[in-house]
Amino acid sequence: MDRLHARYPFLDAARAAVDEADVDLAALVRSGGPAVDRGVGRVESAIETGDVGEPRRVRAELLSYPVARVVVSLVDDPRLTDAYARAEARTAHERFVDDVEGSAPASLPEGIDLQQLLAEFDLAAAVDAGVGEDRCTVDVGPYLRLASGLEGEEWRLVARDLDGGRVPVEREELYVLLREAVRERVLAGLPLSVPEPVAETLEPEVERVTRSLSDYELPRSVAAELTPAAFPPCVEALIERARSGEELPDHSAFSLVAFLVGAGADPETTAAVTGLDPEAVAYRHERLAGENGADYPSPSCAVMQAYGDCVPVEERDERCERVDHPLNYYATAVEEVSRSEP
Known part of the structure; x- marks a missing residue:
């Protein structure tokens, strides 16, 4: 096990290092300790901040x-x-x-270079990184899959100057495509088949993560x-559309009112802020506020994108x-505003 494997645990070499160490997963989770704490922390950070948190010892x-x-x-x-x-x-990413751009700390010499990354994902032959310093x-096949x-x-391919079956990309865009390759790698094989003894040992941690996920998907009034x-x-965009007189599609009106309900607005405030019909707002509030909105949660960012409301x-x-939820954005912003106030 070395620092490169710890920095990029999805690498084939990292998986081989774990196999060579002959670590018994059941014994590892029974003993608890830093690896289990950090493993749960990776998942909780994914829920709360969209990354996997700060690294620990190798x-x-x-x-x-x-x-x-x-x-x-x-x-x-x-x-x-x-x-x-x-x-x-x-x-x-x-x-x-x-690592590739040379801005990693000097204390971290075990970085990775672009050719290693491309080889890791079988992209060495598919990517010509020598077209220019920044291009x-x-x-086209790998491009379409990753994009x-x-x-x-x-x-979209129509936005690219396809030439001889090859798609031009900026260096930063190549990094984004490699990020998608990592995402594919991480998703591969999930969910795993977990032995019963391991599942039983991790029950408290799984319950904790499930609660965190519930809080994340259904944020509290803030x-x-x-x-x-x-x-x-x-x-802001939905409010501007509503106040300009546009008749919002049902899904857009729902998203807007659901957000405001989750943020703690009453029907009168929602109607005043949005300019929507007060009776329609009151009806939506009644449906959304009942049982803490459990049946009709405020849409997440992914749902907003699917609706076309992002x-x-x-x-x-x-x-x-x-963040991955408008209410989590709002809660974070409110906290930052309150900290900045004298």
């Missing part, structure tokens, strides 16, 4: 990865599986960009009074990159 960091995959498998919720894979990929080309989950018109300056861009990429801000 052995604990490397062994925490299979533990995290087991926890995700035991929760067995597609939302968590997706969020976890994205968090591992996002963290890896930050690290390998630092590359990618075979399929990316948002934005710029990733303020007695609204703070419009803390609204996420998607909500704003274009260029209109999102840095906070959007750190």
Whole structure:
């Protein structure tokens, strides 16, 4: 086990290092300790912040990865599986960009280079990184596979100057495609088949993660009074459309009112903020506020995107990159605003 394996635990070499160490998973989780704590922490960070948190010592960091995959498998919720894979990929992306661009700390000599990354994902022959300092080309097949989950018109093939079956990309875009390759790798095989003794030992941790996921997907009301300056861009855009007189589609009106209910607004406040019909707002409030909105949760960012209610990429801000739910954006923004006040 070395620091490169701990830094990139999804590598084939990292998996081989764990196999060679002959670690008994059941014994590892029974004993608890740093690897189990860190494994659960990886999953909880994926839920709460969209990354996998701060690294630990080499052995604990490397062994925490299979533990995290087991926890995700035991929760067995597609939302968590997706969020976890994205968090591992996002963290890896930050690290390998630092490594390749030479901005990783000098105290971390065991970095990875671009050719190693390409070889890891069988992309060495598919990517020509020598077209120019800031440009590359990618075979159309791998490009389409890796870009399929990316948002934005710029990733569509029609937006690219396809030449001889190769797609030109900027260096930063290649890093994004490699991030998607990491996400694919992390998702592969999930959920795992977990032996019963391991599942029983991890029951408390799985219950804790499940509660965290519930809080994440159904955020609590975060303020007695609204703070419009803390609204996420998607909500601001919906409010602007509603107040301009546009008749919002049902899904858009639902998303807007559900957000405001979750943020603690009463029907009168919601109607005043949005300009929507007060009677319609009151009806929606009654449906959404009952039983804490358990049957009709405020849509997550993924659902907003599916509805077409998320704003274009260029209109999102840095906070959007750190959260996966409009209410979590709002809670974070309110907290930051309150800290900045004298």
